[in-house]
Amino acid sequence: MDAQTLIARRIARELRDGMLVNLGIGIPTLVANFVPEGIHVFFQSENGLIGTGPVPEPGMALAWLTDAGGKPVTALPGACAFDSAISFGLIRGGHLDLTVLGGLQVDQNGRLANWMIPGKMVPGMGGAMDLVTGARRVIVAMQHAAKGRSKIVRECSLPLTSDRPVDLVVTELAVIGFPEGRATLLETADGVTVDQVIAATEAELVIPSNVKEGGGASTSYESA
């Protein structure tokens, strides 16, 4: 299984029946492919839709039914559409149960940087700052390192997305939470040891005695 699929599958285990969820672009989008059987999740697209469905069949796209990247999607039965103020009211107002976003860096206190690289990439923050500030739960989906450098760092060198810490970081190596504001190793992936995670991580990690080594955990960290 490739790293992206591994990450998306692990995050999907955090989904619960009836949740309103917003998925960012990239790895987060893949989470929708692994919704556990028997539960219904409402997916929000911040351009104004709840009930976003899969990509349409060839020839069935509608120009006015798109995801936040402008790509055609479908709408599931029970879907609803609304304007951008309501969309962000849902996000900031405590109505969004979970957002899953990509990340460039997360610091050891859980603060995320994911919207710009000064001098290189200035795309604008779009909805990311509102999502991280306002969602009830924030999960970052990202690879553990980029170009050999840990993305879980002591201090973000890139501009922060929000001063609100995220709840969980899921990489292909580990699941990291931030109880008491400190990066804490909760779980390692299948075949990955605690020492390997420590070696691959720049941030100082708290290692609890009950860390789940080698994956296989069926629990989630909803209340962590």
Place this chain on the structure above:
Amino acid sequence: MKTISLTNAVAMIPAGSSLMIGGFMGVGTPEPLIDELVRQQKSDLTVIANDTASPGIGIGKLISARLVRHLIVSHIGLNPETQQQMIAGELKVDLVPQGTLTERIRAGGSGLGGILTPTGVGTVVEEGKRRIEVDGRDYLLETALRADFALVHAFIADYLGNLSYVLTARNFNPLMAMAAETVLVQTENIVPVGLIAPDHVVTPAPLVDYLVTKG
């Protein structure tokens, strides 16, 4: 309801105007109005919108034609030309968190001076803004936005100018229809009064100044 031809609608927009333009990655953008702005070479514009789509689509056409002087948007990541013009110092770009942009426009259309949002506290977005504590939580004071013209896309307009929208083409359009001195509407369908049920009208007719006729 005043109707107006596409040519005359754009002719009344002076160079240097501020425009709110509906749409999200070009979806729900009044494309004929954009094309006509380019044809009439209306320059030196201030554009308030969610994004600049991509080259050849929606607001991307105004960027390619170098008609925009100042942009107030949340995202330019899918338009490399916008980024190039910004980095070259040819285009002033204010990047605003999307939820802050929606509320600044809503405030502008609702008679409010601004709004308080937690978004951006402790980030570069806070620079130059007032932080205000309410009930123990910190917020940024974000001021209202208004424009000279709103260019609105609707799915259905009736003869009076009542508007309804379709799916993700709604986005910023109803907010902008309240926040500009002159509201120009381009619609996919013009229908008799009564076809849009009262409960399905999203933008009430008195907000619409001109309905752009087809053809």
